[in-house]
Amino acid sequence: MHHLHFNHYAILVAALFQWFLGALWYSLLFNKPWMALTGHTKAEKPKGMVLSMVTSFIGGLILAFVLAHVIIWSPPVAGALSSALSAGWALWPLRCSQRRCTSSGRCSCSPSTPATGWFVSLAPAFCWPFGNDLRLYWSDGPRLRRGRRSRYNRLTGEAAPRRRAFVRQ
Amino acid sequence: MRSILVHLANILQAAHQPLLASALGQWFLAVLWYSPVVFRKPWLKSLGERAPKKEWIMILGTILSFFGSMAVSFVLRHVVWWTGSAGLRHGAIVGLVAWSGFVAAPLAGQYILEGRPIKLYFINTGYWLIALVLSGAFLARFQ
Numbered sequence: 001m002h003h004l005h006f007n008h009y010a011i012l013v014a015a016l017f018q019w020f021l022g023a024l025w026y027s028l029l030f031n032k033p034w035m036a037l038t039g040h041t042k043a044e045k046p047k048g049m050v051l052s053m054v055t056s057f058i059g060g061l062i063l064a065f066v067l068a069h070v071i072i073w074s075p076p077v078a079g080a081l082s083s084a085l086s087a088g089w090a091l092w093p094l095r096c097s098q099r100r101c102t103s104s105g106r107c108s109c110s111p112s113t114p115a116t117g118w119f120v121s122l123a124p125a126f127c128w129p130f131g132n133d134l135r136l137y138w139s140d141g142p143r144l145r146r147g148r149r150s151r152y153n154r155l156t157g158e159a160a161p162r163r164r165a166f167v168r169q
Numbered sequence: 170m171r172s173i174l175v176h177l178a179n180i181l182q183a184a185h186q187p188l189l190a191s192a193l194g195q196w197f198l199a200v201l202w203y204s205p206v207v208f209r210k211p212w213l214k215s216l217g218e219r220a221p222k223k224e225w226i227m228i229l230g231t232i233l234s235f236f237g238s239m240a241v242s243f244v245l246r247h248v249v250w251w252t253g254s255a256g257l258r259h260g261a262i263v264g265l266v267a268w269s270g271f272v273a274a275p276l277a278g279q280y281i282l283e284g285r286p287i288k289l290y291f292i293n294t295g296y297w298l299i300a301l302v303l304s305g306a307f308l309a310r311f312q
Contacts, residue, residue: 022278026282038283038284039218039219040284047284048281048282048284049282051281052278052279052281052282053278055277055278055281056275056277056278056279056281056282057278058274058277059273059274059275059276059277059278060274060275060278061274062269062270062273062274063270063271063274063275065270066266066267066269066270066271066274067270069266069270070248070251070267070270073248073251073252074247074248074251075251
């Protein structure tokens with residue numbers, strides 16, 4: 001992913017949106033508490049208004065640009081969600097199976113029947129491989145480190161890369 | 170709820186020591202940065218009327234800033250993971266990018282709007298520049 005491949009209009013729209021949100025936030029929504037907290041009064045003439053607006057727009061552009069990078073770097077939400085759901089069945093025995101209430105009105109919930117108890121004790125064993133799977137997924141492929149085998153290499157059995165390279169696929 | 174639990178279990182599998190070390194490093198850097206030896210005087214001067222009056226407020230802020238450092242290290246570590254970066258140099262670049270986008274850029278307009286002195290901006294964001302670059306490098310090197 002190169003910088004030139006970003007959707008520039010999206011970045012511009014995000015920056016404009018941030019700018020308008022800032023204008024709305026500090027004028028219509030929270031002008032009074034903001035003035036009270038920062039010690040400004042209505043009588044005094046606002047200083048640096050234009051400069052701050054220009055700066056905040058440029059700042060918004062930079063923020064949107066960096067945020068676009070972080071979004072590209074982060075794992076896709078759909079994949080992460082589907083992995084999470086497929087691993088979630090292992091937590092099924094933790095559901096509430098028996099709800100007991102005492103005469104004083106206190107209720108307690110415990111997964112304490114023998115069958116679920118058996119499942120509960122094994123739940124970490126079910127979760128562990130899925131956790132590793134997710135961790136690998138999140139780690140965005142092999143660690144590009146010389147010399148030492150990374151977690152990814154250890155778990156997958158792949159050899160560690162010899163040369164360090166910072167190339168985005 | 171389930172996905173949150175799985176996510177938590179996932180996070181708990183990662184080594185915690187680098188996270189704690191990075192947060193502690195940021196905290197010590199803050200203590201050093203705002204100490205009388207370095208930037209205490211110009212910082213208080215540029216704060217002007219808004220300088221904290223009581224000593225215990227500053228102590229409380231120093232204690233609370235550790236939790237903030239933990240959160241910052243936690244998020245930065247995710248970004249380092251997502252970039253797949255390993256090694257001091259790439260981690261430092263990630264920290265620099267995060268600083269420029271999430272600290273320097275948004276605070277510039279806000280400081281001008283609030284009429285804060287430019288010196289205060291440089292002291293505060295300078296701290297975050299060093300903190301983010303160093304902890305980004307550290308988190309990428311020791312994963």
